Amino acid sequence: MDRSIIHLNIADFAVAVETNLQPALKGYPLIIAPKGAPRAVVYDMSDEAFQQGIRKGMPLARARRLNKKINILPPSFNRYERVMKDLLKQTFAFTPLIESGRSDGHIFMDVTGSRRLFGPSVNVAFKLKKAFKKTFNLDPIWSVASNKLIAKVATRVVKPVGEYIVAPGDEKAFLAPLPIHLIPGLLKTDLTRLCEFNLFLVSQARSLTLDQLKIAFHHRAPLIYDRIRGVDPTPVTALCETQSTLQADHAFSDDTNNAALLKKALYLMIEKICSTLRNRNLHSGATKIILSYSDGLQSASKLKLVPSTSNDMTLFKKCLPLLDKAWTRRVRIRHMRLICETLSLPQMQTELFVRNTKETKQADLTQAMDKIRTKFGKNSIKTGLTLMGENNYQ
Amino acid sequence: MTKNPSTACNLFIGTSGYSYGEWIDSGFYPDGTHSSNMLDVYMQIFQTTELNYTWYQMPKAPAIDRLCTKTPKNFKFAAKLTRTLTHEIKKGQWQKEALLYRQGIDPLIQSQKLLCILIQLPPYFERSVNFRNYLAALLDELSGLPLAVEFRHDSWVNDKVFSELERRKVTLVSVDEPDLPDLFPRLDVVTNPDLFYIRFHGRNARGWRSGNMQKQFDYDYADWELKEWANTLQTTIMPEAQAGGIFFNNHVRGQAPKNALRLIDLLIKEGGRQTPWTAQSFI
Numbered sequence: 221m222d223r224s225i226i227h228l229n230i231a232d233f234a235v236a237v238e239t240n241l242q243p244a245l246k247g248y249p250l251i252i253a254p255k256g257a258p259r260a261v262v263y264d265m266s267d268e269a270f271q272q273g274i275r276k277g278m279p280l281a282r283a284r285r286l287n288k289k290i291n292i293l294p295p296s297f298n299r300y301e302r303v304m305k306d307l308l309k310q311t312f313a314f315t316p317l318i319e320s321g322r323s324d325g326h327i328f329m330d331v332t333g334s335r336r337l338f339g340p341s342v343n344v345a346f347k348l349k350k351a352f353k354k355t356f357n358l359d360p361i362w363s364v365a366s367n368k369l370i371a372k373v374a375t376r377v378v379k380p381v382g383e384y385i386v387a388p389g390d391e392k393a394f395l396a397p398l399p400i401h402l403i404p405g406l407l408k409t410d411l412t413r414l415c416e417f418n419l420f421l422v423s424q425a426r427s428l429t430l431d432q433l434k435i436a437f438h439h440r441a442p443l444i445y446d447r448i449r450g451v452d453p454t455p456v457t458a459l460c461e462t463q464s465t466l467q468a469d470h471a472f473s474d475d476t477n478n479a480a481l482l483k484k485a486l487y488l489m490i491e492k493i494c495s496t497l498r499n500r501n502l503h504s505g506a507t508k509i510i511l512s513y514s515d516g517l518q519s520a521s522k523l524k525l526v527p528s529t530s531n532d533m534t535l536f537k538k539c540l541p542l543l544d545k546a547w548t549r550r551v552r553i554r555h556m557r558l559i560c561e562t563l564s565l566p567q568m569q570t571e572l573f574v575r576n577t578k579e580t581k582q583a584d585l586t587q588a589m590d591k592i593r594t595k596f597g598k599n600s601i602k603t604g605l606t607l608m609g610e611n612n613y614q
Numbered sequence: 615m616t617k618n619p620s621t622a623c624n625l626f627i628g629t630s631g632y633s634y635g636e637w638i639d640s641g642f643y644p645d646g647t648h649s650s651n652m653l654d655v656y657m658q659i660f661q662t663t664e665l666n667y668t669w670y671q672m673p674k675a676p677a678i679d680r681l682c683t684k685t686p687k688n689f690k691f692a693a694k695l696t697r698t699l700t701h702e703i704k705k706g707q708w709q710k711e712a713l714l715y716r717q718g719i720d721p722l723i724q725s726q727k728l729l730c731i732l733i734q735l736p737p738y739f740e741r742s743v744n745f746r747n748y749l750a751a752l753l754d755e756l757s758g759l760p761l762a763v764e765f766r767h768d769s770w771v772n773d774k775v776f777s778e779l780e781r782r783k784v785t786l787v788s789v790d791e792p793d794l795p796d797l798f799p800r801l802d803v804v805t806n807p808d809l810f811y812i813r814f815h816g817r818n819a820r821g822w823r824s825g826n827m828q829k830q831f832d833y834d835y836a837d838w839e840l841k842e843w844a845n846t847l848q849t850t851i852m853p854e855a856q857a858g859g860i861f862f863n864n865h866v867r868g869q870a871p872k873n874a875l876r877l878i879d880l881l882i883k884e885g886g887r888q889t890p891w892t893a894q895s896f897i
Contacts, residue, residue, distance in 0.1 A: 222635070222649040335635050339827035342670050366649070385671050388633070389650025393680060 222388050224341035225456060226329040227371035228311070228348060228360040231380040233325025234264035237303050238293050240357050250291045253280045254514050259551060263295045263516035267380050280515075295516055297323060297555065298469070303356065310351050314344050319368075319456045325360075328368055330456035342385055349383070366391065369404060369452030376402050391450035396423040403447050410437065410444060422448050466504070467559040468492045475514040475552035482556065486543055487536055487605050489558040494532045497560070498590065503528035505562030507539060509546045512555035521546035528564060532603075533582045535560075623852040626662035626690050626729060627878055629870040630813070630863035640868025653684060660874065662690040662729060664861050669694040669734065672711070673718030682725040690729035692762070692811075692859055693719050699752065701736045712755045723759075729859050730760035730785060730809060737796070741769035753782055762787050762811040762859075765798045779805040788812045788851075790843070792819035802846055804854035812843075812851075814873065816864035832866040835873045844880040 230236055234252045239245050249269040254260045260280040269290065274283045284290065300323035307327065311318050317330035331341045338344050345362045352358045363374035365386040373395065374384035386394050395403070400422055401411055413436055419425045425448045433441035446452070468489035472481070486509075497504060505528040510520040523542045529535055539558070547553075592601045633652050637643050643655055656663065665673075665681075673693065681691070698704065698711045722728035733752070739745050753761065763779065764787035779786050785806040789798055790813070804810045816833025824830060852858060860877065862870035 224635075332635075337828060340631075340634070340666075342667060343827055346670055383671050385667050387650075387667070387677065388648065390677060390680065393676070 223330060223332045223366055224335065225365055225368055225371045226331055226341055226345045227363045227375050228327040229375040230325035230358050230360045232264055232266055234295060234300055235266045236358050237300055245291055248291060249287055250293065251283055252293050252295050254294050254516050255292050260515035261517060297512065307352060307356065310355065311348060314338055317456045317458050328371065328456045367452040368454060368456065369447060370394065370450050372404050373398065373402050395448065395450050398422050400425055405447050406444065410440060413437065464563045465559055465561045466493050466496055466563065467557060470556045472554060475554045477550065477552050482543060482553065484606055485556055486539055486558065487603065490532050490535050490539060493558060493560050494530050494535060495590065497530035501565065502563045503530050503566045504560035505564055507535065507542065508559040508561065509539065509542050510557040511546050511553050513549060513551040514554045515551055519546050519548050531582055532586055534579065623855055624857040625860065626858065627860045627874050628660040628662040629865065629874055630664040630861050631666040631865060632656040632663050634865050637868045637871065642868045642871045657685055657689055661688060662692065662859060664732065665691050665693045669697050672696050672714050675718055675721055678719060679721040682721050682727055685727065689727060691722055691727055692729045692732050692861065693722065695731055695733045700734060703748065709755060728760065730762045730811065731756065732762050732764060734764045735766055737766040740767050741772065753784060760809060761785065764789060764813060768796055768798050771799060776803055776805055783808065785809050785811045789815060791815040792817045792822050794819055794822060802850045804851055807855055808857065810851050810855040810858045812860045814862045814864060828866055831864045833864045834869045840873065840877050840880055844877060847881065
């Protein structure tokens with residue numbers, strides 16, 4: 221069956237959210253970037269700033285040289301995520317198959333199965349656009365196509381405002397005249413290589429056969445071959461599939477690169493998540509740490525947990541090297557996020573004869589601490605690591 | 615203003631849009647029909663369709679050109695006017711939009727496949743001074759194109775309106791829709807001897823203002839209702855115009871093509887006349 225994919229894209233999402241709060245900034249060049257941080261880079265910018273040559277990831281100092289009077293606002297990631305969650309609530313009314321970033325203003329919806337309920341996909345997209353505008357004063361670009369790739373290219377074509385409906389069967393003709401850099405999924409190296417061959421348009425690149433592409437692009441050739449023909453079989457990953465996660469955040473009052481403070485914050489987050497896991501009788505099968513630096517950049521590191529766990533100390537032990545791995549820069553850290561994924565029921569073989577191992581002792585200790593906290597409050601008992609904060613490290 | 619009585623009225627009967635997945639389940643399209651092949655099947659049965667997507671999006675000449683190439687010579691399209699010219703009018707900008715629209719549908723004109731431009735106005739478009747002035751300016755801006763105006767507010771039921779449309783040779787769209795307060799009533803007024811235009815929206819009064827298209831246009835016309843229309847068409851409307859476009863918008867569960875085919879059947883059998891296509895084999 222043909223698919224109906226809607227892509228909603230709120231251009232310059234962070235700027236759109238901020239200017240909603242400060243409407244006086246609308247229509248002027250605006251940069252979202254951490255102001256005071258050394259070596260800060262542009263996180264997002266308004267269309268007016270883009271017209272002046274400012275780009276995402278550009279050093280803030282360079283952006284300032286382009287426009288000395290430009291308005292600069294610090295990023296507030298939590299706010300963007302909150303708005304994103306509110307937007308998703310509206311889209312859930314039409315389909316459970318929704319894929320989105322955490323705070324990038326992009327939403328993919330597969331409405332193939334809900335056509336009988338809500339009518340043609342074009343109408344659903346239009347209704348959502350109106351709802352976003354009315355409720356949040358956010359005006360998304362929207363497109364309707366038969367797969368995610370085409371839908372994404374379509375919104376790129378009309379950015380910053382508008383809509384694009386690519387009729388089924390029209391995919392190849394739609395892509396043909398477009399510049400090749402509009403095709404998502406192609407790496408910078410792929411684009412450079414294609415330019416070296418004087419292939420700038422999709423139609424030009426299509427003149428190469430798969431075998432010819434293999435000579436230049438090796439294992440990436442099949443992907444490039446499909447992409448320039450608008451072939452993208454990847455499904456819209458339902459949000460419920462990615463939602464089997466728990467996360468905790470810690471924003472540092474002052475940007476820091478103090479290792480002890482980071483460890484303390486990490487342990488507090490682990491305590492919080494593991495407590496929820498134990499309450500729900502779940503284990504986590506994977507964990508991820510995301511560090512947001514004061515210049516707006518982020519770095520992340522991920523680890524599979526074998527066996528899965530919900531024990532504070534075990535998880536902390538596993539997360540310490542993960543923190544080191546994620547912490548790749550000397551820039552101060554503003555925010556840390558811990559995500560526990562692949563949540564599942566504990567599947568452990570019960571021992572016939574209970575042995576007192578280190579793990580069982582730790583589990584008993586955690587259980588005892590849980591009981592104390594339930595009875596006397598969250599702060600009634602703490603580990604030494606979380607106590608040492610203010611006195612020793614500030 | 616009437617047409618020459620000696621000439622026959624060419625009828626173009628079809629549906630509002632053709633790309634509906636649920637028409638496979640209802641049996642109109644064979645199992646496994648891909649969306650990209652729906653027009654191929656559709657044009658074997660009907661010789662006209664309304665282009666709905668041009669209301670949501672400004673038509674783009676290359677895409678329209680591909681549609682023209684795909685369809686046979688005698689196939690006709692009625693293209694809806696874009697919403698920025700009917701529902702979301704921006705003062706000072708709409709003239710530019712009208713120009714873009716003209717450019718977008720140009721392949722239809724060049725290939726002589728344009729039945730008319732359908733100007734579907736919103737329910738709040740009342741007969742006020744501002745809206746009257748806008749409509750007049752819009753018709754001027756689009757002059758030279760075959761135009762049909764669909765009102766959704768009953769304040770436009772006025773002889774002055776009809777005579778002005780007649781003077782401009784603009785078609786007044788007759789609508790079959792529920793009998794609800796403020797809605798434009800069912801009329802058989804022909805204002806343009808070149809073309810009459812009828813839209814069958816269905817008479818689902820409960821679903822009409824539900825905000826859900828699947829409820830609004832969920833209606834299956836009874837045989838007596840279609841017979842009544844066949845009679846009106848033959849006695850009152852068809853003698854007044856050289857051509858006519860009749861479109862069924864009750865797309866839910868494939869009712870639109872089913873009702874359209876039934877109306878063709880009635881017109882052939884009861885009128886003893888020939889339609890410009892061979893519909894008999896599909897009934």
